[in-house]
Amino acid sequence: MEPLPRPAAHLPLTDREAAAEAERILAAAYQPSHPAPNSTHYRDDTPLPTHGPTPPVPQPDHRIVPAWAAGTAVASIGVGAGSVGLGCCARLVLQGLASVTLYGVLMVSIPFAGAAIVATVIGCAVSKARKPAPKNIYEGPVTQNTVVTQTSTQRGMFSRTRNDLR
Template sequence: MSESMTPQEAEREAQRIIAEAFEAPVPAYTSFRDNAPPEPTGAEPVAQPDTRVVPTWAVGTAVASIGLGAGSVGIGCAIWLAAQGLAAITLTGVLAALVPFVGVALVVLAVGAALNRAGSSSSSSTHVYNAPVVKHTQVTPQTRGMLSRSRTEVHS
């Protein structure tokens, strides 16, 4: 037994079903809290003192980590401040800031050159060898083995 509907009746029935489905929204729960009091177990509460033992190396590692972290933050802030200051100056300002470093470098170079010249001999005499110089060098190569291990001995 199938009832046949006219297109107008089918349209009205579809609209009624759709409206009925969207009238009552289904709540979407995201959490649940149980307000019922906990059931007693009969056990008395027991004091649990804190008796943890922390190894010395762990304390040292923690202190060193905190120190390194704080130091790196300080260095980072200093670099950031220096970068902010350098971003605000002109080429003339940069050159003016570098003048003391260039001066120190020139003084170091001058002192190094003076020490180099002072260390070298100022006498003009040359060493003259009167005896004949003879050097006998004998090289003995040895190659043996399946993968040709080479061993060279120098005899003087």
């Protein structure tokens, strides 16, 4: 469809001209630039040779990777690169800790050990101040029984054993 001739460029389109122009634009927009494939498989019906190599058959492949698959691949590459960076960082830190001397460790740990000793002393003082002194005073005769009697009864599935000290 050809566009309709217009008398002047500055005048608005009439309803008929606007409808014709809309039809022309839509028809041009929906013209397929490539014909759509009518099947997704290919069958080669040419007869195979009885002996010798088989000639190659072209098999076109136009795959489109989904966005989620591409995103997953990119994310996994990023996680792998990040874990390599963390591994390098851990190696450097541990290598630095391996070269620490005994005197350096002692100098760093002295304030912590002092604070721990002070906290222990305060805790012991508070716990001793709160507890009364024990009063273990035993009065009266003491008897010791060394005779053990045992009675056992069984009835059906259940049994009972009773030990008596006399």
